[in-house]
Amino acid sequence: MLSVFRRWYQRKFSDPDAVMLLLLILISTVVLLIWGKMMMPVIVAAIIAYLLDWPVVQLEKAGIGRSIGTATVMVLFSAVSIIALVILLPIVSKQSVNLMQETPQIVASAQNWVLTLPEKYPRYVQVYQIENIMAGLNEKIGALGESLISLSFSSLVNVAALLIYLILVPLMVFFMLKDKNFFLQTVSKLLPNERRLITQVGNEMNTQIANYIRGKVIEIVIVGGVSCLTFVLMDLRYAMLLGVLVGLSVLIPYIGAAVVTIPVAVVALFQWGISAEFWYLMIAYSIIQALDGNLLVPLLFSEAVSLHPLYIIIAVLFFGGLWGFWGVFFAIPLATLVKAVITAWSSESSQVKEGTA
Template sequence: MIEKHLSKWRNREIARTVFFFTVIIVMILALASVPRVSAPLLLAYVISLMIRPGVPILMKLGIPRTLAIIALLMGLIGISAWPITKAVPLISDEARNLQFYIPKVESYITNRYVVVKKELKEKAGYDLNDSYLYDFLENSNKYVTNSILALPKWLASLLEWVFLVPLFTFFILKDGIVFRDILLNICPNTLFERFYSLTHEFGKKIGGYIFAKFVEASIIFVIITAGLWFLDIRFSFLLGLVAGITNIIPYVGPVIGAIPGLIYVLAEYGAGGTFAAIAILYTVANAIDIAIVFPILVSRIVDLHPLVVVVSVILGSQSMGVLGMVISIPLAAALKLIILEIYQSIYARRNNSSF
């Protein structure tokens, strides 16, 4: 009789486990297939982690939970509105003006190429293939032109995010606990405690990592923009923004972010003191990031060995390109949590069976 009940219980737990993981996998695949929704949802989740502590504080003052959430969101929107309204027209103007400098940059690169080609032929007897230069110029021109033409689309996406992110943040703060409880209700009893602990740690680490990368990118943006502005370099805001955004990509991001600024300054001012000053600016900004910002903000949160980070970034690049490089570290941190949880579960089971 007891064995029969145990058999039914095991079958029920197996069925619940299969159903539970099916729901989780379907949710992940659904979100991954719609980045237009999942990307602002992820940002909303990070924002909710930032302002969530303020909700109980306002509730203690007698403000209902819903009104407390709305008040915090309105305050955040008010703080963010001024820099966004100033930045959007500035980015648009600088991007339009940038297209007039493209021929100048192309001319400089072509002239330098002719000099290098001549020196190589005279000193080493090697004749460069001109097709590489023309392919590079054509692809670069096409990329910049497409980026400028796509600017209205990016601005439209930004406006869409301005609407979606506060909306998602509101419902995450208001109904996030309900959604978590639904998952816990369908979670098998054998996995309940582990799943609860795992989701808590996962949310803390991933949310903390994304927030840390945002702060890191903002610091680089401020340093580069302020430095370029102080040196009286045109497009300082746009070049600083590029440096900040590309800095999100681990390791290679800072190099990618420095290239547009260095090429522009080289074409505009030549290889003189201004170019050296800009090169030093980018080097100092990245040194501050590597030596201070990244270890304090990012490394402590994900708690991964540098070798694991490097391998994760390479694998992410191979599988999903730039997006893979960006999400590789939080995915590696999540995988580490899962592996540790499984290991601790097996280790605890062995200890129990030995008694």
């Protein structure tokens, strides 16, 4: 057994470049686990900088200095963000409050419908089963209400943190974009000389993460915008809120679309019942999801490394449980990083094997 492990170790880590890559991954993981929450503003700033680097580069190619290009892009990005928040935030907030107020009515309607099942299907559904289900459901709804109230109070405490984000993050984004080359040179000096595999994986991940962030933001805007427009035209209640939820659901591949279908279907069912309008809405919603998965995603992520759906789901569950929202957001790039590292080690092992042969 020890000889097998020794041969595996020699095959994978006989090259100093492979050892340096492993040490860098371990150190980065430890830093994120220990200081991840503290460094979250820096991570958010880096994400936005990745998103805005492409237009800055295009302005540079057009002959505009990087400082002026960075300032121009930051002003445009801030203006668009403020306008979007001014338009969307009040509507979404109001619809969220209204939906919270009407949730008891929706639950009561669902309970009344469920209570009719024993009369319709006496051979399959018994009254005591429905009562047990209702009792458990009411307890969970009560617990959910308490958690929402506690969350609202805790959010008031985080207002100061939000203000810090609004001030520090734009400043960090500006300097990251303006002095990009300086920071890259500084990081390069900190890396060891044995960094061939680190450079290989870093170049691949730099392209992957940049493409993923830009593509995902575009996908959220398109899917959310089309969903809002569709729901408004079909006169669905809470159209803007549900449209925003549908747009954000694309952050979680496969799982997000399935989860967000529940509030869309529940609201439509409460508003129209089992009617033609309900089925028209569900058909339109299904078309949006089908176009997103079969047309929009292949166009936006054509340069991304393909991953099996099972690997994506595992990555979402693992990294989401580890880092919450940002773990879900970066599940695919992180899974791609794991794949790139495995590919680099495998190619290195093949080269070592060929050299010894």
